[in-house]
Amino acid sequence: MFGAGGGTVSYEEIETTDLIIMWGSNAREAHPIFFHHALAGIRNGAKMISVDPRRSQTAKFADLWLGLNVGTDIALANGVGRYILDHDLQNDDFIAHSTQGIDAYRDSLEEWTLARTAEVTGLPEYAIAELAEAYATAESAQICWTLGITEHHTGAENVMALCNLALLTGHVGRYGSGLVPVRGQNNVQGGGDMGALPNKLTGFQDIEDDEIRAKFEAAWECTIPAKPGKHLTLMFEAMETGELTTIFCIGENPADSEADINHARKLLEGLDMLVVQDIFLTRTAELADVVLPASAGWAETEGTVTNSERRVQRSRKALDPPGEAKDDLEIINLIAERMAPGWGNPTAEEMWDELRTVSPMHGGMSWERLEEHGGLQWPCPTLDHPGTLFLHGWLWADDLEGREPAPFTVNVWRPHVDLIDEDFPLLMTTGRVLDSYNTGVQSDGYNSPIRSGEALDMNPDDAAVLGVSTGSRVEVSSRRATIDMTIRVQPDLPVGLTFTTYHFPDTTDTNQLTIEAWDKKSGTAEFKATAINVRPKVEASNNA
Amino acid sequence: MTATSRPSAERPISPVGERQVAIRTKVTVSIDGTDVSVLEGQTVLDACTAAGVDTPTICYGPTVTPVNACRVCVVEVEGSRTLVPSCSRPAEEGMVVTTDSDKVMHSRKMVLEFLGTSSDVSQADDIMGWIDDYDADLGRYDEATTQRMTDEVKIEDDLYIRAYDRCVLCYKCVEACGEDAQWTFAIAMSGRGFDSRISTEFGVTLPDSACVYCGNCVAVCPTNALQFKTEFDLRKMADWRPEDQTITQTVCSYCGVGCNLDLHVQDNAIVKVTSPSDHSITHGNLCVKGRFGYQYVQNRPSA
Amino acid sequence: MPEVAVTDARGTDAERNAVADAIAIQSPGLITFDAIGPALTFDGDRIARSGAERIFNRRHLLLPVLHAVRDAVGYISEGGANEIAEALQVPPAEVFGVASFYELFTFEQPEAADVVHVCDDTACRIQGANGLIDELRADGVVVHGSPCLGLCEQAPAAFVQRTGQQHVSVRTATKPAVDAALAGQVTVPIAPVPQPSDALTLLARVHDAAAVDYEGYVSTGGYEALANAVTMTPAEVIEQIGDSGLTGRGGAAFPTGFKWSAVAGEDGPRHLVVNADESEPGTFKDRVIMEHDPYSLIEAMTIAGYAMGAEQGWIYIRGEYPEATRSLKSAIAEARSKAMLGDDVGGYSSQGNGFRFDIELRMGAGAYICGEETALLNSIEGYRGEPRNKPPFPTTNGLFGRPTAINNVETMVNVNQIMLLGGEGFAQRGAGRSTGTKLFCLSGHVRVPGVYEVTYGATLREVIDLAGGPVGDLRAILMGGAAGSFIGADMLDVPLTIEASREHGFSLGSGVIMLLNDSVDFDDFVARIAQFFRDESCGQCVPCRVGTVRQSESLLRIREKGAAVETERVLLDDFAKVMADASICGLGHTASGAILSAFDLGLIGASS
CATH class of the missing domain: 2.40.40.20 (Barwin-like endoglucanases)
Structure with a gap:
């Protein structure tokens, strides 16, 4: 989205919104307690529309379910965009004040008449129109998605296509309206926050930005590569070319979770060195040269996690880990000590406090405050900052708080890769x-x-x-x-x-x-x- | 004339679901002669609490719509012929409330006698305490002719059990399974009168019902009629030791919603998982994974 | 709502068809419901519509659909319930929860297609009901003992609940009469009103067999009251009701004009509900009106609808009143065909005062508690008939959460008189808070049982004399039914007004005057009343759910175990107090009145 990667809203907002669009999300099963908040919204009178190839358990709560063809989300979003513009349902003031690139966006929708959208998505025209009307005319509306949008070869563009709809209607940056990616794993948001992304340093700070890098280099007393690293899929490509020969894998099980798994396993087996740090002897660990037994982060160690509403919360140790298992942090400290004697064994809180000095969005989150408030939502830059309920309020500020208007994007629909034919029908x-x-x-x-x-x-x-x-x-x-x-x-x-x-x-x-x-x-x-x-x-x- | 709108569109599904958006003013209520101020929309129970008056409650819970079924929280309100359930009556300006009159004391005592003689409340610590406090006399009921709930315990899976001989029909589990949280509606009140029971359709077992094992019903049960299997088994072995347990709040290890868990630990093993009812994420509710999916950290090699 | 998940049990074709038909026959009386469509609907395999609004909009069909399935196959099977759950998208646990609330629904294949419910309650109990039950059972008939069937003047009474055939009641039931009913014989009831027409006001038409038809009704002055009403503004009509001093005849004696003006003052849409769930033991007056003068109720409701701006009227009639149900059903359809119900009632729009009003008839299914007005509302809405906590009151938060006036049948038909006489004219009869005439239901040990209409203020003795006096030595009179109290012969000269009865410690209630002579086994009779409350408590609140059981146990200990009256009385007083003080609704509040009064009169323990 336009800035740091995180849901723009808080869970409580869906309880008062007027329209909930679950687009490629089966939150009823995958995020049950988030769905409780959506249900409170329904109880308060919200309508729900589900866009999903399956009539999932979530779709069964919806006033309207649209069972589109798999992988046609961009087509549908573009069709909805065109319908909104054709019927003059867009928010002109918001577009003029807060966005840029509307003309190119409008031009890119040329193809997406109702008839063409219906042809590609497999949906009746009236249903597409109904979705567009409902979204454009709702007082407040949220589009919630999960892996149904992102687990595609056009995943990022799928997201951008939905963001366009929010920019078209002004359904972002206001209490109750927003764009809601719900995270699939308990700290996938926190991992990103901490900089476990190939192109970001802690706090979503750009690794290619010299000033930012200089700040971190000063704090960490080391040199940081100026180029982004590799994400998981690129790593597998690099294993294939022989560029990558050693992997240190912490708490991930790619030998089971990767697509085309036989190929992935072959590549893992071919590594010079595979170190796995996990709480179980997973299939990946079975392939490893060294296995470091870790503890369960949520019950056996101290730390923080960040959830889908950007709330950083404390996780705490309730159990002693079994056998020789050690806290992930301790394992890393021990390795660091070998690499750089004198590193010591800093505690989770000490590490956190260091992080707060380099990540402005976490600056105000002392452990004491996290404790007191039941977690805080970033950005929370200072100790007197209450945390942020929803993002992008600046879009509605007279001066956009000095920022660039949010850009529309052009997203071209491409069908999914593995097409059906006579042999694979x-x-x-x-x-x-x-x-x-x-x-x-x-x-x-x-x-x-x-x-x-x-x-x-x-x-x-x-x-x-x-x-x-x-x-x-x-x-x-x-x-x-x-x-x-x-x-x-x-x-x-x-x-x-x-x-x-x-x-x-x-x-x-x-x-x-x-x-x-x-x-x-x-x-x-x-x-x-x-x-x-x-x-x-x-x-x-x-x-x- | 035009057609009127649909009833359901007009009908808030439940008034407690409505968000309080208006700025709330304060109202002053007299509780046993002491004036206290509470926000408009707060209840007589809130006013009693503000006045430092302890009020017993059974069917009331912070996360469920009060059904006003137990009547143990009743108080006397000037101008009202009958006693008033404090847990759900909104406080009004100038209300004069008495919480310790003979009438109130008698009703509470009788409610406790009625519950104590019809259900097994031995694991309901609050109720047992109030039975003493209000001098409820369970001994004056002739055992041979006094009907009790005698249902056998239902053990249908490894996650939780249902012991309806302990049930006081407070409706909280029904509310939690229904619109107050889960919207699964696997259980409902069935039958009528003393023969009413919380039940699935036609009494089918839970695995055959719509139950999704969130355990949110167990979390709100005031009498241990709904009980986690871990607790049930430990109690059977006389090894349930709350005094030796620690409760640690942490965050669930599954999806990215970030539910808070209270891990109840006895002998370095999780024996129960709850969630704080006042946390904005869960309101005390969890899903099957958060509630029961902790076993993987317990599969320890025996020492 | 989640899509309902049901067990594997499927309904039979008969059950499936019954569900489909009951849903398809959307009553034309439901005018305030948009045709939003089924709770779940598909367009091909890509589009589905459901959601909270649709499902809530259909939920009120639950009770009619349960009736349809029961009547088609004789019971509610698991498969049948699943069909209902899927059609209405009501979770199966709730379908079961609602169905199991009502006595007339059962869940196992019955032993016989037709079930005979024989009243063994108060009036029938002292007229040989138990003997009849034994006789029928000996002959292999499937018999259920039943609470009062509202046929006390022709005791003992039976209700034959048939499968695939229309239900019938059997009056002055004997074994041959029950056999005839089981064979399909339907008898036309005769109005049990011994007074001649010229002595009657509200009941003036009941002896005229033609009045059950539209033409006959109109030719005897029908719809003149409505014609008068529409010459006034709605506010003026309500003013007349207020001036008349009319109070509710269902037992609570609440001023009707006050209720109506409260409802009219709320934002619409508003509902008018007529409580025809006449279930108070010993009460049968509303039945007589509905069986013999159905249009008078329809006309009065139409006036009420006009006055309050309520377009939707509902009649909730008890399920054990098959003849009254048929009479009303036919009259409502006929009134609609004559445009006396519908979008432009009576064509008054041409005179500039047109309005819209229609009536939906709903049947209960055997639950006394549904006579409690908020339980009744829940029952119509498709929920268990459990009373609501008050406040808020129905005048602001009634049916479907909308402002609702709920009136009893007898109260309602008085409205016609007020429109004919004017409010002040109506108030000429009677005195004080007790204006107009009152219907009394005389039964038990009285020479000529039946409904009697007298001006408020007649003494109890005068009313009993109208009915030919007592049979045998009068020992006690049950006033107001099971929720009322026993009084002794010393009260015979009390004038029957709201004020005087209250002063003497009893209530006129629903107008029950049941005479009991010294042949009555009061230990048994009173224990049956306790049993009645135990059976009919909805079970929602603890004081009543357990209190009615403990009370019943206490009386059984006296009757069967010879327990000391004094000891039990201490307990009973404690039970009575908590039920009266802390129960949610009137059932608990009144469940001990008759019982304690029987002790006070020395009726209990006397036979041992």
Whole structure:
């Protein structure tokens, strides 16, 4: 978005908004407590529209569900943009005062008539119009998204296309309105805040900015490379070319979570040196030369995490870690001590206080204050600053607080990469379910009564054509691999689309099927669209 | 004339869901002869608390809509023929409230006698305390002819149990499962009168119902009728030791919403997970992962 | 709302069709509901519409749909409930929670397609109900004991709940009469009003069989009251109601004009609800009006709708009143076809004072508590019939949260008289707060049971004399029903007014005067009253949920275990006090009145 990467709103705002658009987000299952706030909004009279290829558990709460074709979000957003402009529903004052680039944006929408948008998205024209009208005429509105928008090879452009709609209507920078990316992992926001991004230093400060680098170099007494590093997908490319030979992997399980997993595993195996620091012997750890047993950050160590409303909160130690496991921080300190004797063993709070001196947006967040306020939302530059409820209020200031107007972007729709054809006639999309989490490393630990295991969800019509029913074992092939799966017939999917998760890699290695096509800006792979072929397994069907 | 608008559009789904946007003025209420000021919209219970008067409550909770079912919080309000549930009656300017009259004391004592003779309240510490405080006499009821709730404990999974012989039908679990938080509606009040029970449809087991195991019902239960299986098992082994437990607040390890967890730890093991009801993120509510997904840090090699 | 998740049980075709039909027959009486459409609807496999507004908008169909499924197959099966849940998008746990609140819905395949409910409550109990039950059971008929069926003047009474056929009531029930009803015989009821027409005002039409038809109603002065009303402004109509001194006849005696002006003063839309859930044991007057003069209720409601600017009228009638239901249903349809209900009632718009009003008829399903006005509102809305906490009151937050006037049937038909006589003219009869005439339901040990209409102020003795006097040696009179109290013969000369009865410690309530002679086993009779409250408590609040049970246990200890009256009395006084002081609604407040009065009169423990 226009500036630091974070949700523009606070959870409480969705409780008073008029229109909630869940676009590529199944928050009901993936972010249940955020969805509680949305439900409070519904209780207060908000309408909800869901844009999702699946009629997900979230879509079932919506007043209107639009089941668009997978990977046509830019087309739909552009179509909605054009409709708003064609019908003069845009916020002209806001556009004139707070934005730039409207003309180029308008020109880029030329193609996206209702008819063309309907053709590409598979949605009826009236529904596209209804979405546009509802968004443009709402007093306040939020667009919330998650991986349904970002796990595409055009992920970053998908986001930008949605941002355009907010700029067109002024639904950003005001209490109740905003753009809401909900984070998938407990500290993915905090990781970004801390500078665990290839092109940013702590506090979203640009690594290519000489002044900023100089500030950090002075504070850290070291030289910082002037060029951005590599994100995960580029790292795998660098492994392939032999440029990257050593990996220190902390708390990540790429040997299960990467798309086109067989390829990824081969590359990890080919490294000169792989060090894994984790609380479990994950599949990645199994490939490692050295494994450093860590502790569970949320229950066995002290520290902070940042959530999707930019709230930095304290996490605390409640348990002693098992065996020789050590706090991540202590492990890093020990390594640092070997590399630079005299480093010592600073505590989490000491590290945090150092960070506050170089990251202005965290400057006012002493541990004492975090304690007192139940967390603080960045930016919070000084000790008397209350934290920031919503971002981009400057868009509504008379002088824009001296900033450049927010830019519209031009986003060209390109279909997903792994297209269906005669050999691979069905599309498979992936997602999460309520009681499981990512590769199951954590969520497998408890015995959920509602867990039904991995399955390939399929529309009844498709199942009938294949002659399969719930429980049928099938062979599922993509252009990369073939695995066995179990069918679950599910009327919530449109014809031609199937759905599964990758929560159970030990039994169903879904990511053998997925494609490594990735977004060049975010490095996120296109988990959402894989062309597949499904064949009933003969031996299974005869034994009944 | 034109058609009137739809009732549902006009009807706030619940008044407590409405955000207070107007600037609130203060109202002054007399509590047992002492004047206290509270904000307009606050309740008589809030006024009692402000006046330093302890008021027993059972069906009231900070995160659920009061159903006014238990009637243990009743007070006398001048001008009202019957007693008034303090937990839900808004305080009004000039209200004269008495909390210690014979009428109030008698009603509270009787409510406690009624609960104590119909449900097993032995694990409801507050209620047990009030039974003493209000001189409720459970012994004057003839056991042979006094009907109790005698439901057998329902153990249907590893996460929580339902012991409806401990239930006082306060509705809080129904509210938490419904519009006050979770919107799952797996349970509802069924039947009528003394035979009313919290139930799934046709009494089907929880795994067969719409239940998603958020445990938000367990969190609001005042009598331990809903109980985490960990606690239930430890109690069975006589090893539930709240006095030896620590409670540490931290942040959930799953998605990026950032829910606050209170980890209840006994012997270096998590035995219960709750969330603070006054935190702006959770309001005391969690999902199945946050509530029960902690086992992975407990799979310790035995020493 | 979440899309409902149901168990695997599916409904049969019969159940599915019953659900679909009940939803499809959107009553033309529901004029204030936009046609928003089904709770969940699809356009192909890419578009779905649902959401909170649609679902709440359909929720009020829950009770009618439950009736439809019950009537089609005889019970609510798990599969049938699932069909309902999916069609209305009401969670299955709530469908079950609501259905299980009502006595007339059961959840297992019944032993017989038709169930006979025999009243074994107060009046029928002393007229041989238990003997009839034994006789029927001996013959293999499936019989349920029932609380009062509102047929006390023709005790004992039965209600035959049939499957796939219309329900019927059996008056002066005998085994042959019940057999005939089970065989499909429907008898036309005769008005149990012994007074001649010229002695009657509110009931002046009940002896005229033609009055149940529109033409007959009009030819006997029908719709003249409405014609008078529309010559006035709505505010003037309410003023006349105020001047008349009319008070609620359901028991609480609240001034009607006051209620109406409160509702009229709130922002619309407003609702008018008529409480025809006549369930107070010993009460049957509203039934007589609805069975024999349905248009008088419709006309009075229309006037009320005009006066308050309420376009939507509702009648909530108890489920055990099949004949009254049919009479009203047909009259409402006929009134609509004559444009006396609808978008331009009576064509008055051509005179510049047109208005819109229509009536939706809803049936209860066996729950005394739904006579409590806020429980009634919840029941219409498709929720459990649990009373609401007050304040706020229905005049501001009533049906669907809108301003709502709720009046009893008898109260309502008085409105016609006020429009004919003028407020002051109406107030000429009676005195003080007790103006106009009052209907009394005489039953029990009285020579000619029935509904009697007398001017407020007649003495109890005079009313009983009208009914031919007592049978046998009068021991006590139950005034006001189970929620009322027993009085002795020393009260016979008290004038029957709101003021005088209150002064003498009893209430006229719903107009029940049940005479009990010395043949009555009062320990049993009073224990049955305690049982009634125990059965009918909704269970929401602790004082009433447990108090009614403890009270009933106490009386059973006296009756069956010979427990000491003095000891039990201490407990009963404590129970009574907490129920009266701390219950949510009138059921708990009044659940001990009759019982304690029986002790005070020395009726209890006398037989042992």
